[in-house]
Structure formats: structure tokens, C-alpha cells
Amino acid sequence: MSIEIRNITKQFNGFHALSSVDLTVPSGELVALLGPSGSGKTTLLRIIAGLEFADTGSILFNGEEATHRGAKERRVGFVFQHYALFRHLNVFQNVAFGLQVKPRAERPSKREIRDKVHELLRLVQLEQLAGRYPAQLSGGQRQRVALARALAVEPEVLLLDEPFGALDAKVRQELRRWLRKLHDEIHVTSLFVTHDQEEALEVADRIVVMNEGRVEQSGTPEEVYDKPANPFVFNFLGNVNLFHGRVDGGAAKIAHISVDLPGHGDKDGAAVVAYVRPYDIEINRVRQGSEEIQAIVRHIQGAGAVARFELERLDSREIIEAELTRERYRELGLQTGDTVFVRPRNMRVFTQDYQI
Amino acid sequence: MHLPGGLKKTANEKPSAHRLTEPAPVRWVLTGMALLFLGLFLVVPLASVFSQALEKGFGAYLAAIREPDALAAIKLTLIAAGISVPLNLVFGIAASWAVAKFDFRGKSLLITLIDLPFSVSPVISGLIFVLLFGLQGWIGEWLSANSFKIIFAVPGIVLATIFVTFPFVARELIPLMQSQGRDEEEAALVLGAGGFTTFFRVTLPNIKWGVLYGVILCNARAMGEFGAVSVVSGHIRGLTNTLPLHVEILYNEYNFAAAFAVASLLAFLALLTLVAKSIAEWKVREQISAE
Numbered sequence: 001m002s003i004e005i006r007n008i009t010k011q012f013n014g015f016h017a018l019s020s021v022d023l024t025v026p027s028g029e030l031v032a033l034l035g036p037s038g039s040g041k042t043t044l045l046r047i048i049a050g051l052e053f054a055d056t057g058s059i060l061f062n063g064e065e066a067t068h069r070g071a072k073e074r075r076v077g078f079v080f081q082h083y084a085l086f087r088h089l090n091v092f093q094n095v096a097f098g099l100q101v102k103p104r105a106e107r108p109s110k111r112e113i114r115d116k117v118h119e120l121l122r123l124v125q126l127e128q129l130a131g132r133y134p135a136q137l138s139g140g141q142r143q144r145v146a147l148a149r150a151l152a153v154e155p156e157v158l159l160l161d162e163p164f165g166a167l168d169a170k171v172r173q174e175l176r177r178w179l180r181k182l183h184d185e186i187h188v189t190s191l192f193v194t195h196d197q198e199e200a201l202e203v204a205d206r207i208v209v210m211n212e213g214r215v216e217q218s219g220t221p222e223e224v225y226d227k228p229a230n231p232f233v234f235n236f237l238g239n240v241n242l243f244h245g246r247v248d249g250g251a252a253k254i255a256h257i258s259v260d261l262p263g264h265g266d267k268d269g270a271a272v273v274a275y276v277r278p279y280d281i282e283i284n285r286v287r288q289g290s291e292e293i294q295a296i297v298r299h300i301q302g303a304g305a306v307a308r309f310e311l312e313r314l315d316s317r318e319i320i321e322a323e324l325t326r327e328r329y330r331e332l333g334l335q336t337g338d339t340v341f342v343r344p345r346n347m348r349v350f351t352q353d354y355q356i
Numbered sequence: 357m358h359l360p361g362g363l364k365k366t367a368n369e370k371p372s373a374h375r376l377t378e379p380a381p382v383r384w385v386l387t388g389m390a391l392l393f394l395g396l397f398l399v400v401p402l403a404s405v406f407s408q409a410l411e412k413g414f415g416a417y418l419a420a421i422r423e424p425d426a427l428a429a430i431k432l433t434l435i436a437a438g439i440s441v442p443l444n445l446v447f448g449i450a451a452s453w454a455v456a457k458f459d460f461r462g463k464s465l466l467i468t469l470i471d472l473p474f475s476v477s478p479v480i481s482g483l484i485f486v487l488l489f490g491l492q493g494w495i496g497e498w499l500s501a502n503s504f505k506i507i508f509a510v511p512g513i514v515l516a517t518i519f520v521t522f523p524f525v526a527r528e529l530i531p532l533m534q535s536q537g538r539d540e541e542e543a544a545l546v547l548g549a550g551g552f553t554t555f556f557r558v559t560l561p562n563i564k565w566g567v568l569y570g571v572i573l574c575n576a577r578a579m580g581e582f583g584a585v586s587v588v589s590g591h592i593r594g595l596t597n598t599l600p601l602h603v604e605i606l607y608n609e610y611n612f613a614a615a616f617a618v619a620s621l622l623a624f625l626a627l628l629t630l631v632a633k634s635i636a637e638w639k640v641r642e643q644i645s646a647e
Binding site: 049050051070071072074076077078080082084085086087088097098101102149150152153 | 543546548
């Protein structure tokens, strides 16, 4: 089922949780709502679930008006951040709940419910724990019970609020791969909220980046990562270096580097900021040309597949973060205190209101 | 133990027990004081109630309890508790459900109102009803003209008991339900359960021990209430005397053995309450820690 969100606005006591949000989730996709805390992503998820109601705007399920449907009628599966398992019911009863509370006419027989629950518990690999109570399960197991419980009612949309937020790093990684695999198997339209960009990039088909109640950008992981629409998205998705400069004669001047800004000839003197990823920082021991910035190596973290550097610019004393492959690091033989020449590649320049 | 330089101490080495407690004499003195206090103010009075009650033998004890006025007092006490406890149970659950699970205007006012009977002296509570329903009261004339009797009759006693025991269930449940949050109710809602189903299948099972705890306290107070009931009862023997009032009358008539015999019933109730309360308390704590 596809979800369409049109111009949704929501206020809490004068605070704009969401301001005119538009969003389309195509049927069968796994979409991540990514943003810092307080960006409105959970509110948006709860509005889609029918747990909150928008002040203005509308929600369409499969093109059908659903704005005023209650949570009970929406046929969504919701996985809560802290699982919200029924503590007085065991795993089996938790998963069966949604089936048992159906109106008598729609309710499956006891035997059907039992078969269905066991099938779901097999799917989430918890069959042998059917008799346990939530308090007796680990975080990862609770999360999977919550997922099985949400799937039991065969929802047309699955909504997950920070599904891996409360788990430790290793379990989190396992579970998110597992969620991706599960989604490839059952293909239910899914929307999950996260503040972890790595998680969003790894799991989602599409990423919606949110900030301060607005959608900043939406697109495939490659699109939002490689072509960030604005400085916020650039900053939020991965580490980034900022180089400040000015417009001069139709080009951005950043230190000794000049980047063409076609059509900005009339904006002389305007401030610009160039964004560069740490792996787009080229480091040399000797000067290669005039477009380089001199810096001192302040800190080296050499463990792992990439070596990370903290460099201090000699001109402005600003810190530059850089990443080199292991081979390049060995080849240069860098030591703390060395003077190097730095050349940023793939600069993305933003002026106050324009993106070039 | 002393470690050279104090550097070799590792994480799995426990500090010796002595460092965490006071020296032995201090511990003995403190424990002894607590026990002495307990004995003086709880055990001795309790023992004396039972010994005084049985002073003239078991026969006299039974006779004092079986006496018609005593039986009437027991019956009235049971009626007052039997009406006020269920009413306060329903009210308490409804109020705490509203307070803990929903946001609305005037919520803090409601909480304050629930607490009101705690902050008012029981005698004043009784007086309020006399002022309302008494002969000189606001609607007293209309009541007597239509031959409704509230003050110095059973309805007054029940009303006063309800008022005094009003906060017990709600006060117990509000913090419990607030600590449990709304997540489970929301989960039930999304899974397609309606309001009633959610209440009976999710909310109520989660608070059942808290409910029991509140009911036990409410019942103990309902049966033991003296001040408010004393004001509205009129002390008519065999008609408007509850157990505590009956004890007072017997005592004022220097009928000590009978007074203590009846009092022992209340003391026995208190002991039962204590045991039931401990069990419920333990279950509530278990439920919270199961989080």
C-alpha cells in the first residue's frame, strides 16, 4: 500500500513539530525517516499510525483519504521504540493479541491463530521462546517479538519507531540486516524512524532527511549522500569539512583555490562555504601546484581500513579531518607534527541561499 | 587489608564489609532502639488489647461479641465498607486511568480534589455532611419534609465513609499507571483493540495488584473510621453505631472487657490487612521491577 502525505502541519503548545510536510512512500518500499532528535520524524510516524492527528493536511492510503481514520481502522503495524510488549502476556499471547481482539466475525479459529503465531515466531526465529514473558527476554528478542506482533494482523504498512535505538552496537547491526532481509521476503511497505545515518544508508530503499519539522531532502541513499540538497543534509550524512571563502569575479575563492560560479558574477563579496568529505582530502608531502593549503598533522588514528587524520591549517588554524587508505598512509609515512600540503577534491559550494 | 601503594587493587576485589557499615556497638544500639520503639508502641498495645479482651474468660469474650448491639455494629460496619469500597474502587480506577493515560485541562485540579479528604480532619468531613444534610443545613428542611433521613442514620454514615476513603484507590494507582506509561495501550489500539478491550485485557491486568493494595487500605480505613462517622452517627445503639463507635460506648460505660473484646475484632482486622497489604505490596514491586 502506498502512503501519501500532503501538507501536514502539527503544533504542540505553540511548538511546530511539523510544518507543511509532503511525502510519498511508494508501495512495497522500505523508507527511512532520518533526522536529529526533535526533527519531527516520530510525530510524523505517529500521525501516519493514527496515534496523533495533524492540525492541517491530509493522509492518503493507496490514494484513499485516511486522514480521519482512527488507529484501529488504519491496518498499520507499529513497532514502538521501547517495544511496548504486554508485560503480563507471554511471547505467544503477545503475538496472538491482534488476532484475538478481532471482531467475532473476522476472528480466526483458535487453531488458525496458533498456526499463524507459530509461523510468525519461526519467521523471527523465536519459536522456542513462545512461553517466555517479556521480562525474561533480551532487547533484541523483545524487538523481534514486537515485530512479529505487528505483523500478525497482516498490516498493509509497517511503521517502526527507532527500531534499533535501544540495542547495543552488534545486535543492532545483526537486526538491521535481518530487517532488510525480512523486507525483501515479505515486501510490506515500511517506514522506519532513525537518527543513525549509517543505519538509514544501509537498510533503506529511500531516505527522507528531516530537520526542524521539515523534509530537507528525499531520495535513494546514493542521491542523498552524493548530492546533498543543502548544507544540513551534507552535515548530517557523514563527516564533513567546511572551507569558508568569498565570491570574487564570478568564482568562489577559498584560500588559494578558485571554483567557478557561473551566473554569480554580480555577487562579489558574498560569503560562501565549501563542503568536502574527509576522504576527498588529498594529502601530499611536497607542493604539487598553487591550489593547495599548508597544514600540520596534529593527530593520527592509524588502526582500521582507513587512517584518519586531524590536520591544522597554517593560515586559519582551522582543523581539517582527512581519511587515507592504509596503503597511501604507509607510502607517505606521515608522523604527528609533519607539514603537509592539502588539496580538497569534489568541493560542494553553498552561498547563503544558493546551491551551486 | 592493606595494599602496597594501593595500586594493585583490581575491579573484582570487593571492599571489606566493615567499610560499608557502622561499627558493631552503633549498630546494636540503633537496632535496639528501633525494636524497643516497635515493642512499646505496637506490640505491647496489641497484646494488651487481646489480654484485656480475654480477661474475664473466653465465654465473656464471645458473649460481648454476640450481644445484639455488637452484632448490629458489625453489620453496620460491613454495610458501610461494603458500599464505600466498591464505589471508591470504580471511582479510583476511572480517575487514575483518566489522569495517567490522558491529557486534559484541569488535570492538576482533579488530583488536588482527590487528595482533599486526606488534608481535611475527619471531624470536619463529618461536619460538612451535618451542615449539608442536617436539620439546620442547606437541604435539611427539604429532606425532613420528605422524610429522608441522612444525618444520624445509615446513609450519613455511608456518605462520610465514602468521603474519608475517597483517595485510597486513586492515590495508589496514579503513580503506578504513570510509571507504566501509555505505550501498551497504544500498541493495543494499533493492533485493533477498542477502548473496553484495551482496558480489560491490557490496563487492568497490569494494575491488578495495585488495585488490590488500594482496596485493602480503603477497606481498613472504611471499617476503622471514627471521627467523621462519629459526627454524623448520633450514637444510637443497635442502629447507627459502627464497631469503633461501639467500642467507645462500651469503654465509656466502664465495660472494659466487652470494649476490648470488640476492639480485638478491629485489631484482628488490622493484622489481616497488614498481611494482605504486604503480599500485595510485594507483588506490585515485583511488577514494577519486571520492567
